Amino acid sequence: MDQIPIEAQTSAVSAALTPMMAQYFEIKAVNPGYLLFYRMGDFYELFFEDAEIASAALGIVLTKRGKHLGEDIQMCGVPIHAANDYLNKLIKLGHRVAICEQVEDPAEAKKRGSKSVVKRDVVRLVTPGTLTEDDHLDARSANYLAALAMVRHGETDFALAWADISTGETFVADLPAERLADELARIAPAELLLTDVTRQALVDLHLFAPAWATIASTIAPEAADSEVALQVLRRAFPAAIFDPTALSRAGRSAMGALVGYVDQSQKGRTAPLRAPMLQASDAVMAIDAATRASLEILQTQRGMARGSLRQSIDLTVTAPGARLLANRLAAPLRQAGEINARLDAVERLVADSLLRMRLRSDLKAAPDLARALSRLALERGGPRDLAAIGKAVAAALELAEDLSSQPSLPPALTRLAKILGAAPRSLASELSIALDDDLPLFSRDGGFVRAAYDARLDEERALGSETRAVVAALQARLMDETDVRSLKIKHNGVLGYFVEVPASHGQKLLEAPHRDVFIHRQTLANAMRFTTTELAELEGRIAKAHEAALEIELGIFSRLRADVLAQTGELQALADALAELDVAAALAEVSATRFYCRPQVDDSLAFAIVGGRHPVVEQMVRAEGQSFVANDADLSGSDEIGGGKLWLVTGPNMGGKSTFLRQNALIAILAQMGCFVPAESAHIGVVDRLFSRVGASDDIAHGRSTFMVEMVETAAILNRATRRSLVVLDEIGRGTATFDGLSIAWASVEALHETTGCRALFATHFHELTSLAKTLTRVANVTMKVREWEGDVVFLHEVGPGAADRSYGIQVARLAGLPDPVIARARQVLDILEQRSVGTASSKDKASVLDDLPLFAHQPAPAPKSKDPIHEVLDAVRPDDMTPKQAIETLYELKKLRDDARRR
Numbered sequence: 001m002d003q004i005p006i007e008a009q010t011s012a013v014s015a016a017l018t019p020m021m022a023q024y025f026e027i028k029a030v031n032p033g034y035l036l037f038y039r040m041g042d043f044y045e046l047f048f049e050d051a052e053i054a055s056a057a058l059g060i061v062l063t064k065r066g067k068h069l070g071e072d073i074q075m076c077g078v079p080i081h082a083a084n085d086y087l088n089k090l091i092k093l094g095h096r097v098a099i100c101e102q103v104e105d106p107a108e109a110k111k112r113g114s115k116s117v118v119k120r121d122v123v124r125l126v127t128p129g130t131l132t133e134d135d136h137l138d139a140r141s142a143n144y145l146a147a148l149a150m151v152r153h154g155e156t157d158f159a160l161a162w163a164d165i166s167t168g169e170t171f172v173a174d175l176p177a178e179r180l181a182d183e184l185a186r187i188a189p190a191e192l193l194l195t196d197v198t199r200q201a202l203v204d205l206h207l208f209a210p211a212w213a214t215i216a217s218t219i220a221p222e223a224a225d226s227e228v229a230l231q232v233l234r235r236a237f238p239a240a241i242f243d244p245t246a247l248s249r250a251g252r253s254a255m256g257a258l259v260g261y262v263d264q265s266q267k268g269r270t271a272p273l274r275a276p277m278l279q280a281s282d283a284v285m286a287i288d289a290a291t292r293a294s295l296e297i298l299q300t301q302r303g304m305a306r307g308s309l310r311q312s313i314d315l316t317v318t319a320p321g322a323r324l325l326a327n328r329l330a331a332p333l334r335q336a337g338e339i340n341a342r343l344d345a346v347e348r349l350v351a352d353s354l355l356r357m358r359l360r361s362d363l364k365a366a367p368d369l370a371r372a373l374s375r376l377a378l379e380r381g382g383p384r385d386l387a388a389i390g391k392a393v394a395a396a397l398e399l400a401e402d403l404s405s406q407p408s409l410p411p412a413l414t415r416l417a418k419i420l421g422a423a424p425r426s427l428a429s430e431l432s433i434a435l436d437d438d439l440p441l442f443s444r445d446g447g448f449v450r451a452a453y454d455a456r457l458d459e460e461r462a463l464g465s466e467t468r469a470v471v472a473a474l475q476a477r478l479m480d481e482t483d484v485r486s487l488k489i490k491h492n493g494v495l496g497y498f499v500e501v502p503a504s505h506g507q508k509l510l511e512a513p514h515r516d517v518f519i520h521r522q523t524l525a526n527a528m529r530f531t532t533t534e535l536a537e538l539e540g541r542i543a544k545a546h547e548a549a550l551e552i553e554l555g556i557f558s559r560l561r562a563d564v565l566a567q568t569g570e571l572q573a574l575a576d577a578l579a580e581l582d583v584a585a586a587l588a589e590v591s592a593t594r595f596y597c598r599p600q601v602d603d604s605l606a607f608a609i610v611g612g613r614h615p616v617v618e619q620m621v622r623a624e625g626q627s628f629v630a631n632d633a634d635l636s637g638s639d640e641i642g643g644g645k646l647w648l649v650t651g652p653n654m655g656g657k658s659t660f661l662r663q664n665a666l667i668a669i670l671a672q673m674g675c676f677v678p679a680e681s682a683h684i685g686v687v688d689r690l691f692s693r694v695g696a697s698d699d700i701a702h703g704r705s706t707f708m709v710e711m712v713e714t715a716a717i718l719n720r721a722t723r724r725s726l727v728v729l730d731e732i733g734r735g736t737a738t739f740d741g742l743s744i745a746w747a748s749v750e751a752l753h754e755t756t757g758c759r760a761l762f763a764t765h766f767h768e769l770t771s772l773a774k775t776l777t778r779v780a781n782v783t784m785k786v787r788e789w790e791g792d793v794v795f796l797h798e799v800g801p802g803a804a805d806r807s808y809g810i811q812v813a814r815l816a817g818l819p820d821p822v823i824a825r826a827r828q829v830l831d832i833l834e835q836r837s838v839g840t841a842s843s844k845d846k847a848s849v850l851d852d853l854p855l856f857a858h859q860p861a862p863a864p865k866s867k868d869p870i871h872e873v874l875d876a877v878r879p880d881d882m883t884p885k886q887a888i889e890t891l892y893e894l895k896k897l898r899d900d901a902r903r904r
């Protein structure tokens with residue numbers, strides 16, 4: 001546990017308990033639901049229940065000090081210098097914190113009487129959705145605050161507004177109830193604001209997802225009132241850039257709640273929220289939460305970045321680029337025109353590797369402009385943020401130069417070049433002239449303005465250093481006068497400047513004649529410290545010069561800050577352009593280095609992939625020195641033939657079905673986000689909704705079994721998929737009795753084919769389903785090829801026409817290490833079951849055969865395997881006796897034997 005000196009925490013409490021507690025309760029009462037960080041000297045103190053919560057969460061000592069209504073007051077505290085870390089921990093655990101500062105000098109309070117309490121006020125509410133500091137944020141992910149509003153007028157019932165106050169991005173969308181879950185899964189807000197009434201309505205409609213409970217923050221009904229919202233929004237955005245009446249009532253209400261909450265949390269400071277972008281519901285590919293999870297788009301099902309699509313293709317070189325890439329992956333487009341415009345930019349950069357390299361290298365010099373700008377606007381920024389803005393502008397100008405010399409740029413890149421070229425050059429040069437190379441984090445620390453930038457500042461600084469020379473001269477003189485050669489003038493935070501002599505010389509200075517000059521300050525074990533009137537005077541002069549210099553620096557800081565904020569709009573546009581260019585160059589880099597191809601994207605119902613690969617598994621397989629087997633998929637259809645094709649995929653476990661299914665869904669996502677795809681060629685008619693259920697798992701936490709989850713999700717697909725959708729389903733119906741499962745799978749395939757007409761891949765172990773291809777015209781059977789070799793199964797990972805005749809379940813079980821007796825027994829049972837189904841025995845006989853099957857005790861020993869040439873070689877080998885040359889030759893021999901066996 002962290003130990004914080006208790007005396008330091010408690011002295012102030014016992015000194016003025018009652019009036020201070022009164023103040024504490026007053027502040028606490030207006031900030032319900034927040035842990036109150038109550039500033040006392042160098043600590044933030046927490047009391048009562050807050051103290052219990054914080055001490056448990058942070059692992060810090062809980063103390064008791066003083067009494068309130070006869071009860072001990074629980075208390076704990078965190079030191080100011082470490083407060084950020086503690087705050088971070090609390091927010092990550094889902095707490096909300098009110099920061100209450102002393103807002104007057106304690107000396108002022110004393111003037112009102114010795115018992116007066118220093119005035120305090122809450123200066124900021126810190127919640128998961130309102131973070132701005134780099135320490136609290138993941139640089140490469142957005143941090144959204146969302147507000148969900150409901151207006152039950154029969155028109156648009158729900159609207160969602162969301163913003164990242166660390167960058168200013170703001171969005172609003174009207175949403176039908178059934179799309180709420182999809183949108184929230186896409187945006188993944190850190191905090192969701194809603195009223196109790198809205199929450200209850202969602203619960204009643206069975207729309208309140210359990211996961212939302214952890215991010216929900218309740219707001220008062222007035223905060224979401226659509227009329228109040230109008231006023232809030234008119235105050236927040238100039239009429240020229242945003243007209244709140246253009247929003248639906250629900251939209252207004254959501255935006256009003258969002259802006260109101262941000263204002264309240266920042267206590268009078270204005271977050272640089274941008275005019276909200278209206279999101280049309282048909283602009284992006286609909287991908288529900290289960291599909292996102294199953295395809296592991298932004299993170300794996302275990303919540304890890306490693307292994308996700310995002311991690312695999314994120315070659316961006318800036319944090320804003322990484323955030324934009326994640327947003328694009330989460331929201332692939334639906335308009336072929338827009339998709340192709342993005343692809344044009346990528347294609348241009350794929351073709352010109354020199355340009356791509358230059359852009360990526362120049363982009364590296366561009367810091368996170370949007371976040372620096374936001375911190376400056378919220379008065380939380382320092383000199384480094386100013387410098388970041390200057391550097392980003394300089395990088396933008398450099399990039400504009402790179403692009404301007406290029407012939408035949410596609411419109412998307414021309415647009416970016418134009419925005420980058422318009423970056424405020426004079427601002428960047430002013431910032432680079434003004435700011436030093438080595439910068440402190442806070443402006444209050446001073447020392448960040450370059451020499452020769454401001455004549456008055458130089459003067460004060462010179463005065464400061466001159467006076468330091470005077471101190472050195474004084475030291476030399478005192479040395480001579482006292483004849484103590486080891487006399488030194490030193491400085492520390494407690495005493496300021498002082499004269500120090502070794503203890504052995506101390507007595508001399510306490511006596512005449514020196515005692516008239518030297519005033520004793522402190523005696524240490526081996527030194528004695530003094531001051532002199534002259535030294536105190538000098539110290540005053542140094543402090544004054546330092547103060548004057550700091551004041552000038554702070555003046556320069558606020559002027560530069562104002563210059564920057566005056567150009568907020570232009571700088572935000574610049575930040576967008578930098579991020580867009582980074583994404584285009586990164587996607588081009590992925591596409592070029594991994595041999596992706598440009599997909600043909602149009603409004604047809606095509607889905608023809610030649611030589612498709614799984615973007616993530618391919619990387620993993622390659623890392624292990626193996627090669628990935630490319631596979632074709634053709635689900636293309638047309639309205640004339642009633643929709644797209646449905647492929648029934650059979651094959652053993654581990655055969656590569658899931659990989660094949662997922663890779664096609666991921667190829668659709670990559671194409672529609674504007675990236676090349678891992679294939680030799682791809683023709684994709686825009687997919688409106690993507691559904692993927694691959695490897696469903698149970699949801700015990702929410703009381704739903706595997707089978708129930710699977711059925712709920714299948715229902716969602718059958719009800720919501722359209723002819724333009726792509727559906728990827730794995731083993732529907734496996735979680736129940738065979739005949740029930742088969743019937744459900746059968747009926748689902750029929751429904752997808754007859755009613756929906758979507759393009760679909762349907763993997764199954766029910767081989768009976770493959771007969772559907774005979775009756776349903778757009779259904780085709782494909783299978784994952786395997787080869788049997790000496791009782792083992794070799795997976796070729798190759799998709800070919802036809803249906804699997806066997807499941808190879810027992811071979812896979814053996815590979816997985818099931819004990820030999822169990823495997824042998826399984827083979828016996830399988831033989832008998834297979835005989836039954838072929839019908840070589842009467843049913844009575846079959847039943848009795850099964851009854852009579854010997855159990856483990858009587859079963860024969862597993863048949864000896866035929867001699868394996870590889871084992872023979874291995875048995876003969878004695879590594880200790882081999883030379884390196886012999887070893888390598890043996891390795892070649894083994895590999896050849898394995899390859900020969902495979903070919904057999």
Ligand SMILES: Nc1ncnc2c1ncn2[C@@H]1O[C@H](COP(=O)(O)OP(=O)(O)OP(=O)(O)O)[C@@H](O)[C@H]1O
Pocket residue numbers: 617621627628629630651652653654655656657658659660797798
């Ligand atoms: N096309 C491929 N090329 C190379 N290796 C592959 C390919 N497809 C799959 N694999 C490898 O095979 C492993 C198993 O694949 P996958 O999980 O897709 O099989 P499956 O048939 O879906 O099995 P299950 O039904 O048990 O989930 C993968 O982890 C991967 O290492």
